[in-house]
Each structure stands twice: as structure tokens, then as C-alpha cells.
Amino acid sequence: xxSKALALGLLCAVAAAGSANAQPAAPAAxxxxxxxxxxxPYASISMPVFDAFKLWVDQTNAAGGVEVKAFGKKIPIxxxxxxxxxxxxxxxxxxxQLITQDHVDLLVADSxxxxxxxxxxxxxxxxxxxxxxSGTGAAFFTKDNPYIALMSDPVSTIWPHYIxxxxxxxxxxxxxxxxxxxxxxxxxxxxxxxALKGFFERDGKVKIVYYQGVPTxxxxxxxxxxxxxxxxxxAVLELGYVGNDIxxxxxxxxxxxxxxxxxxxxxxxxxxxxxxxxxISAMNGIYSYVPASDYExxxxxxxxxxxxxxxxxxxxxxxxxxxxxxxxxxxxxxxLVVQQTLxxxxxxxxxxxxxxxxxxxxxxxxxxxxxxxxxxxxxxGEVTPLGQLQPEGKDKLKLVAVYPxxxxxxxxxxxx
Amino acid sequence: xxxxxxxxAFARHDDEGxxxxxxxxxxxxxxxxxxxxxxxxxxxxxxxxxxxxxxxFGVMRIVNxxxxxxxxxxxxxxxxxxxxxxxxxxxxxxxxxxxxxxxxLPIYYLVVPRLLRSRDSEMLSLILFFGVSQMIEAVxxxxxxxxERSLPPRLLGVGPVILFGTRLPxxxxxxxxxxxxxxxxxxxxxxxxxxxxxxxxxxxxxxEALATGIDVNFVSAVAFGISLALAGVAGVFxxxxxGSITPxxxxxxxxxxxxxxxxxxxGNPLGTLLGGIIYGVSLMLMQTYLSSWANLLPNLLLIAxxxxxxxxxxxxxxxxx
Numbered sequence: 001x002x003s004k005a006l007a008l009g010l011l012c013a014v015a016a017a018g019s020a021n022a023q024p025a026a027p028a029a030x031x032x033x034x035x036x037x038x039x040x041p042y043a044s045i046s047m048p049v050f051d052a053f054k055l056w057v058d059q060t061n062a063a064g065g066v067e068v069k070a071f072g073k074k075i076p077i078x079x080x081x082x083x084x085x086x087x088x089x090x091x092x093x094x095x096x097q098l099i100t101q102d103h104v105d106l107l108v109a110d111s112x113x114x115x116x117x118x119x120x121x122x123x124x125x126x127x128x129x130x131x132x133x134s135g136t137g138a139a140f141f142t143k144d145n146p147y148i149a150l151m152s153d154p155v156s157t158i159w160p161h162y163i164x165x166x167x168x169x170x171x172x173x174x175x176x177x178x179x180x181x182x183x184x185x186x187x188x189x190x191x192x193x194x195a196l197k198g199f200f201e202r203d204g205k206v207k208i209v210y211y212q213g214v215p216t217x218x219x220x221x222x223x224x225x226x227x228x229x230x231x232x233x234x235a236v237l238e239l240g241y242v243g244n245d246i247x248x249x250x251x252x253x254x255x256x257x258x259x260x261x262x263x264x265x266x267x268x269x270x271x272x273x274x275x276x277x278x279x280i281s282a283m284n285g286i287y288s289y290v291p292a293s294d295y296e297x298x299x300x301x302x303x304x305x306x307x308x309x310x311x312x313x314x315x316x317x318x319x320x321x322x323x324x325x326x327x328x329x330x331x332x333x334x335x336l337v338v339q340q341t342l343x344x345x346x347x348x349x350x351x352x353x354x355x356x357x358x359x360x361x362x363x364x365x366x367x368x369x370x371x372x373x374x375x376x377x378x379x380x381g382e383v384t385p386l387g388q389l390q391p392e393g394k395d396k397l398k399l400v401a402v403y404p405x406x407x408x409x410x411x412x413x414x415x416x
Numbered sequence: 417x418x419x420x421x422x423x424x425a426f427a428r429h430d431d432e433g434x435x436x437x438x439x440x441x442x443x444x445x446x447x448x449x450x451x452x453x454x455x456x457x458x459x460x461x462x463x464x465x466x467x468x469x470x471x472x473f474g475v476m477r478i479v480n481x482x483x484x485x486x487x488x489x490x491x492x493x494x495x496x497x498x499x500x501x502x503x504x505x506x507x508x509x510x511x512x513x514x515x516x517x518x519x520x521l522p523i524y525y526l527v528v529p530r531l532l533r534s535r536d537s538e539m540l541s542l543i544l545f546f547g548v549s550q551m552i553e554a555v556x557x558x559x560x561x562x563x564e565r566s567l568p569p570r571l572l573g574v575g576p577v578i579l580f581g582t583r584l585p586x587x588x589x590x591x592x593x594x595x596x597x598x599x600x601x602x603x604x605x606x607x608x609x610x611x612x613x614x615x616x617x618x619x620x621x622x623x624e625a626l627a628t629g630i631d632v633n634f635v636s637a638v639a640f641g642i643s644l645a646l647a648g649v650a651g652v653f654x655x656x657x658x659g660s661i662t663p664x665x666x667x668x669x670x671x672x673x674x675x676x677x678x679x680x681x682x683g684n685p686l687g688t689l690l691g692g693i694i695y696g697v698s699l700m701l702m703q704t705y706l707s708s709w710a711n712l713l714p715n716l717l718l719i720a721x722x723x724x725x726x727x728x729x730x731x732x733x734x735x736x737x
Contacts, residue, residue, distance in 0.1 A: 039553060039664040043562035086664070185708050214703065215711035217668065219658040223700045224707065226583055227447050243564060246657030250569055254585030256576040259669045277566035277660050281574070322561060 026071035030342065032057070033104030035094050035115065041114050041216060044242040044273060047322045049133055049331035055315055056335025066339055070347045080104055084115060092118040099126045105348050106131065106338060111239075111327060113137040113156070113187035114145020114216075123147050123149040129353045132377070133334045137187030138195075147350065148377040149357045151159030151337055152330035152368050155378035156191035157285040159289070160239075162386040163263060164199035166403040166412070172205050174414045176261060180233040182224060182248075189216075189239035189265070196237065209233050216241060221251040226384070228257075235261035242266045245273035246277045251295060253282035260415040261285040268294065268299035268387050268399045269326040276323070280397055281369070283389050285415065287402075290387035292333075292368040294399040295407075300365040302336040305329070307366055333368040340364055347404065388412055436486055450582040451700040457584055457592045459696020461657050464595035464650045464690045465669060466676035467602060468643030469558060474619045474683040476528060478541035484669030485552040486644050489724040490516065490651020491661035492556065495565045509594065509652045516648035520641030528635055528640065532622075549666055556663035564660035572656055586655030598646055599689055605642070606685070615639055619683065675714035679721050681728025690729055 036050035037043045057079050058309025060066050065074040080102050084091035091110060095118065098104050107123060108131040109116040111413070123130035130148045132140065136156040141146060153159065167176055179200065183193035190213065200206050209231045214224065218240075225248075228236060236259045238248045245266040252262065267274050268288025275283060296305050303311060312324050322328075337360065345356035362381065364371040372381025385401040390410065392398035400410030469483045480486075492513050497503040497511065527544065534540050573586035606612040616637045618625045626632050656659050672695065680691025695717065702710040721728065 037562075039557050039562050039662075041662075041664075043662070043664070044564060045561060050495060213708040216709065217662075217711050218703075220458070222458075222583075222585060222588070223451055223703050226450050226454070227704055229583075230446060230450075243662070244662060246564055246566065250566075250656075250659050251585065253574055254576060254587065255583050257583070273563060277564050278569070279568050282569065322563060 009107070022132065026068070026073060026075060029076045030068065030106070030348075031078045031080060031102065031104045032106045032108060032338065033080045033098030033102055034108040035084045035091055035098075035110040035119075037086040037110060037115060038083045039204040041241060041243055042086040042115055044270065045134070045327050046086070046111040046115070048270075048325055048327035049334070050203065051316055051322050052080065052312065052331025053102070053108065053335050055311060056332050056339075058263055058315075059311075060335070061341065062076065065331040066342050068342045069344055069411040070342075070352075084110060086115065088114060088118045091115050092122065095119045095122045099123070099128050106341075108334060109133055109135055109336070111135075111330070113191075115142075116140065117187050120145070120148060127350055129350045131334055131338060131357075134380075138191045138378075139187065141374070143376050145376070146354050149354075149373055150202070150377060150379035151334045152379065153372075154382055154384060155178060156375075156381060157195045158378075158380060159384055160192045160196045161199055162384070162403050163237065163287075164196055164203065166386050167261070168200075168203045168205040170403070170412060171235065171414065174260075176206060176234040178207050178209045178231075180228045180231065181208060181212075181236060181237045181239070182184070182210070182221075182228065182245050183213050183239040184216040184218065184238075184241060185213040186216045186241075189241070192239050192265075193237075196239075206235070210341060214240075214244075216244065218244060219247045221248045222255060222350075225251055225255045225257055229255070230407060233259065235259065235263070237263040239263075239265055241268055242273060245274060249274065249278045249282045249286070253278075256410050258415065263289060265289060267389060270323065271389075271397075271399060272323040272325055275397070280395060283376075283390060283397055285389065285413065287386060287388050287412075288382040288399065290399055290401045291384065292382075293324065293326045294327045294387070295385065295401060296368045297367055298365070299367045301340060302332070302366055305367045308332055329368050333371075335368050335373065336366050337364065339372070355406040383407070421524055424569075434623070444658070446581070447653070447704055448701075449580070451704040453580050453582040454584060454588075455697030455700035456693055457579070457588050457696070458657075458700060459693035460592040460595040460689075461588070461650070461653065461692070462672060462676050462695050463689050464646060464653070465589065465693030466673040466692060467598060467685055468646030468650075468728055469597075469670075469673050470677040470680070470683065470688045471602065471639055471646070471685045472643045473677065474685055475615060475636050476532065476537075477683075478528065478531060479545065479631055479674075480643065481542055481545040481670055482549040482552060482666070483545075483643070483673060484666030485549045485556075485646050486516070486647040487551065487651040487654060487669050488661055488663060488666050489652040490648030492560065492565070492651070493648065494652040495567060495655065495661065498567055498571070505652050505656075506590075509649050512648040512652055513645040513706070516645040517638075517641035520644040521637050523644075524637040524640040525633070528636065538703065549670070553666060554662050560663065562663060564662055566655040566660040569656065585656070587653065591653040591657055594649060595692075598649065599686065602646075602685055611638060611725050672714045675717045679717055679729060681730040684728065684730055687728060687730040 037046035044409045057077050065076040068075050109119045113135045120140045124145045124147050132150045134153045137155045138157045183189045245264045267286045269291045341356045346352045361373040367416040370381040374380050385407040386403040387399045387401045390400050402412035472480050472590040494505045494508040497508045531537050572590050576583035676695050680687035
């Protein structure tokens with residue numbers, strides 16, 4: 001009788017120990033929720049991100065799914081995506097829906113600061129980690145919010161420092177003394193404008209003679225350019241979204257005004273899109289950021305820029321609607337971070353996801369450069385060199401990195 | 417002088433003003449004059465944008481909330497004709513007029529007579545044409561994608577035209593001329609043709625016109641077709657004036673066009689000229705002195721006119737053309 005009871009006890013103990021060590025049942029799919037804007041002012045930056053992210057999902061699923069360390073196996077990805085139509089109100093509702101109704105495992109924000117801004121507090125409130133693709137607004141990143149990390153762009157306060165450094169360094173040597181800053185009033189460009197203003201005032205080498213914001217919906221800059229020209233600045237920095245930059249560069253060409261240094265964000269970062277709408281002659285000599293789509297970083301993970309561009313062209317042939325550019329890189333790069341996160345996370349608990357993402361900081365090298373996070377989730381690794389669009393042959397422009405010197409692959413030509 | 421300094425002080429307080437303390441009175445005057453001249457020319461484009469919308473309201477007492485989307489389709493047509501056939505936009509403008517008039521006739525007969533038989537046709541037209549607007553936007557997005565499209569600036573000439581010392585793009589002059597021609601043609605149509613006389617009769621009273629044997633539906637259908645043609649022509653110039661065209665631009669265009677026609681008097685197509693110029697000048701002044709707030713302008717104008725002079729600038733005396 002005693003031996004029977006002992007055997008039963010041992011059996012129970014073994015069973016209990018076994019259940020304690022067993023991994024939780026693996027889900028049938030890893031659900032990733034995201035938003036995109038198929039229409040509205042942010043469609044131009046949202047759709048390339050979304051299409052590239054879908055490309056990564058399709059490639060991953062074709063390979064049998066994503067490796068999830070917590071379950072020790074590959075699991076297919078299920079993408080739940082909603083169209084916010086560039087509306088922050090719609091985006092807020094849909095972020096809530098993804099978290100509370102769809103119960104997604106991972107949440108990926110829409111592209112850009114405006115449509116990310118409403119997701120940040122919602123994700124924080126629900127303790128859901130937010131993969132922030134390119135929302136670089138400085139206010140998103142605070143020490144009391146562990147539920148966010150910026151994937152692909154440096155935070156807006158860091159991003160523009162090469163512009164001011166270049167002007168203070170090489171610009172001043174060439175006689176650049178005054179600057180006009182015209183920006184769209186949103187988190188993305190507003191933060192960059194404020195940062196630039198601070199850099200110029202701190203350095204005290206280049207004087208700001210014009211500092212003015214315009215609504216992001218602005219589609220005509222003629223009078224603004226005339227007003228800037230009346231103050232005769234050496235450099236003009238226009239910080240806007242794609243639609244703003246198209247209108248600005250067209251109006252600048254139409255106006256016949258010439259400035260020695262003109263900067264626009266998307267002339268370089270969405271070169272194909274801007275070139276299609278503005279034409280080469282209006283872009284010649286314009287300064288811009290050099291995104292990963294025009295700079296070849298050597299990746300440790302995923303495709304390099306050329307291979308990705310080829311994969312993009314195969315899936316979305318040129319002329320099919322969405323142009324290849326920096327935002328396409330950002331979407332694919334976010335997929336790679338998700339992939340590496342799932343490959344290292346201990347569970348799908350959101351703080352475990354946080355730990356896994358931050359564990360990649362400084363170690364992950366992709367086609368977008370080195371992924372490195374500040375404590376508050378801001379991206380500080382992926383730098384954006386200053387570049388200039390210079391002629392390449394008769395009817396082509398090339399984006400040449402001109403600053404900082406260690407990343408430069410060409411020399412800046414400052415107008416006379 | 418005090419007032420100008422007052423504006424500057426406000427702007428500087430808002431941390432978005434012109435920071436140059438060396439700006440002279442001469443500079444300020446130039447900026448003011450430049451803003452007014454640019455505003456008049458730019459406003460003429462918005463006259464073209466609002467003209468058709470006001471014509472439809474004047475004749476049918478309905479609000480075509482898809483007006484901005486037809487404008488977008490005009491721009492898409494010009495883009496398509498240029499990229500596929502190499503047609504110059506000024507040629508495309510002529511084609512667009514013909515095609516849009518022809519499109520307008522069946523749309524009118526399909527939608528408007530039923531709408532006008534309802535109890536509250538004005539309100540129902542808002543809902544119905546909002547639906548049409550959404551449909552046009554969605555179909556265009558699905559068919560062409562959501563990105564910006566434009567026409568090469570060189571087509572209307574690169575470089576400025578200097579008007580009273582103010583540099584303006586050549587495209588503005590072309591669109592202002594097109595708008596002036598459109599206003600003139602609408603005037604000649606309304607006041608120098610038999611169909612125009614009948615149109616004005618319908619504008620005064622649809623029921624009385626019907627009672628006197630006027631083919632009210634035909635007259636209205638032609639007006640609807642003309643309205644779409646005007647929107648289409650404005651669309652052809654849109655890439656040059658607004659930088660680019662996107663499938664979603666219709667809503668913003670509608671809001672501005674609505675402000676223009678309310679300011680210039682609802683139902684009075686020719687009042688649109690004044691409304692457009694007031695809008696253009698106000699926008700350029702806002703861009704010069706309070707640029708961050710410029711997108712509030714259509715709404716501010718609407719509220720101001722509705723509070724101070726709800727019948728519009730021209731008021732009742734000319735409301736019915």
C-alpha cells in the first residue's frame with residue numbers, strides 16, 4: 001500500500017514538474033497590427049512603408065514564418081492592417097481597435113510623426129509596445145514610457161544637426177552668413193525647425209533672418225518665397241512633407257529667385273517622387289538628407305539596398321503607383337527589427353518585447369545603418385548625412401553625401 | 417506703420433515671425449504690395465474654381481460637394497493626355513471642356529431631377545454629392561494610386577513674370593487669363609444668349625419657369641455640364657497652381673470653393689469673381705503676416721460673412737443674377 005502511494009506521489013510530482021517546464025502553446029500565427037494611409041496628405045510617405053512591410057511579411061511567410069524563440073519554432077505572420085486615410089482621428093480609433101479588439105501581438109505605427117502621434121499615448125495607456133517606424137517627434141520619447149522605440153530615422157532633434165554643422169563649418173568659409181527657415185507646422189518638421197533654430201543660435205555663426213511656419217496643407221509658396229527673397233538670405237531651409245516640397249521647389253523655380261544654399265527634406269529622401277513632379281532642373285543643386293536608399297550601408301541582417309530595390313521593383317514594378325525611396329527602406333527595416341525581436345524575446349509579453357528590442361540596440365546592422373536606441377526609445381544610430389543633388393550625365397541627378405567628412409562621397413558646391 | 421509693426425510684434429511673440437530687425441518701411445511696403453498683387457492673380461484662379469459650383473447652386477439650389485473631385489479629374493485628364501499623347505495642357509483644357517459638358521448632361525438627368533423632387537433637395541444634395549465625392553476619390557485611388565501627380569512646369573513657361581514689381585509664376589498668369597475668359601464666357605452665356613436668358617429665368621424661380629413652358633431640365637442640364645467643364649478646366653491648371661494633384665484633394669478644394677462663393681454671394685455666379693479675389697488677397701496677406709494660421713482662412717471668411725452679411729457681399733440685389 002505504501003509503495004503504491006509513493007509511486008502515485010512520484011507520478012504526480014513528475015507530472016507537475018513537467019507542466020511547470022512546458023512552453024505555452026504556440027499561437028497559430030503571430031498577429032501584427034498596423035495602419036496605413038491610402039489617401040490624404042500622408043499617403044506618399046505611408047504607402048511605401050506599408051508596401052515594404054508587406055513585402056517583408058510575404059517573404060517571411062513564404063519561408064515558413066518568423067522564428068519565435070519563445071516557442072522554439074517558425075510561426076506564420078498574420079498582418080492586420082487598417083486604412084486611416086491620413087486622419088489622426090481615424091488613426092486613434094484604429095490604434096485602439098488593433099489593441100483592444102484584434103489583440104495584436106505586435107503593434108506597428110503608421111508612417112510619419114503626425115499619424116504616429118496619436119498612437120503613442122494609446123499604446124502607453126494599454127501597455128502595448130509600439131514599433132514606431134518613422135515618427136521622429138521629440139515629444140514621443142520620454143523616460144516614463146517604455147512602450148515605444150523608433151525604428152528607422154533619428155529623432156527629429158538630432159536629424160538636422162549636420163545642416164547647421166555644415167553651414168557653420170564649410171558654409172561660413174564660403175561666406176554664408178544668413179539663413180531663412182520655412183517649415184510646416186507639424187511634429188516632424190516643427191521639431192526639426194526648432195532644433196535647427198537652437199543649433200544656429202548656440203553656434204552664433206549663421207544668423208537667422210526668417211523663421212516662419214506654414215500649415216502642412218500649404219500648396220503655394222510664391223508669396224513666401226518673395227518675402228524670403230526680400231530679406232536676401234544666403235541659405236533657405238524648407239522643411240515640409242512631400243506635397244510641400246513639390247510646391248516649394250516648383251514655385252522656387254518659377255520665381256527665378258536664386259539662393260546659395262537651398263535645403264528640402266524630400267528632394268533626397270523621396271527623390272523619384274519629387275523628380276517626377278518637379279523635374280530635374282528645379283532640383284539641381286538642392287541639398288537634402290541622404291537616406292539609406294541612396295547610401296549603401298553593409299547589413300548583417302536582411303537584404304542590402306541593391307537586393308531590396310530589385311525585390312521592390314519585382315513586386316511593385318516602376319510606374320505601378322508607389323515609388324521606391326527612403327520610406328520603402330524604413331518599412332522593410334521595421335520588418336527586420338520585428339524579425340530579430342521575435343528571434344530573441346522570451347515571450348510575447350510587451351515588456352519582454354521591449355527588452356528584446358532594446359537588446360538589439362547597437363548590435364543590429366541593416367540596410368538603414370546601425371540600429372541604436374537611447375534609453376527613452378529615440379533612434380540615435382541611423383544617421384542622415386547631408387547630401388546635394390548634383391548632375392550625373394546630361395539628364396540625371398545623383399544625391400551625393402557631402403557632410404560629415406567621414407561619410408562624404410563628394411564635395412558640396414555652394415552657389416555664388 | 418504702427419499697424420505693420422503691430423503685426424510683426426505679434427508674429428515675434430508667437431515665435432514664428434520675421435526675425436530681421438533691419439527690415440525697413442520700404443521692405444514692408446513691398447511685401448504688402450506684393451501680397452496684394454499676388455492675391456488678386458491667385459484669387460482669379462479660385463474664381464475659376466468656384467464659378468461652376470455657384471452656377472449649379474444658382475440654377476438648381478443644390479450643392480455639388482463633388483465639385484472638387486471633378487476638378488481633380490480634370491487635372492488627372494490633363495496629366496493622362498500629356499503623359500500618354502503628349503498633349504499640351506492648353507489643348508487638354510479645350511478637350512476637357514467638351515468632354516466634361518458631355519459627361520455632365522447624363523449625370524444631371526440621372527441624379528438631379530429626382531433630387532429636386534424631394535422635400536429638402538439642398539440638404540439631400542449635400543449627402544448625395546458627398547457620396548459621389550467619396551466614390552470618385554476611392555475609384556481614382558484604386559486606379560491610379562495615392563501619390564502626387566503633376567505636369568512639367570516648362571509647359572506653361574519657367575521663370576517669373578514681373579507685375580508691378582512682384583514676381584509671379586507664368587502659370588498664374590495663364591490661369592488668371594483662363595479664369596477671366598471663363599467669367600466673360602459665363603457672362604455672355606447668361607446675358608447674351610437665349611439659353612442664358614432661360615437659365616436666368618430658372619434662377620429667379622424654377623416653378624414659374626416651368627409654368628411658362630421653359631424646358632427647365634434641359635436648361636439645368638446644360639448649366640450642370642458647364643459647371644463640370646469649369647471645374648475640369650480649373651483642374652487642368654491645378655498642377656501648376658497647387659504643385660500637384662492627388663485623388664484626395666477634392667475635399668479641401670470644396671471647402672475653399674464654398675468659402676469663395678459664400679463671400680461672393682451664393683447663387684450669383686458673377687459674384688464669384690469678387691469672392692475669389694477677396695480669398696486670394698486674404699490668403700496672401702495671411703501667408704505674409706500670420707502664415708501659421710493661413711489654413712483657417714476659408715473657415716474664418718465663411719464665419720465672418722455669415723455673421724456680418726449672410727447674403728454675401730453683393731447681397732440680394734444681384735443674388736439672382
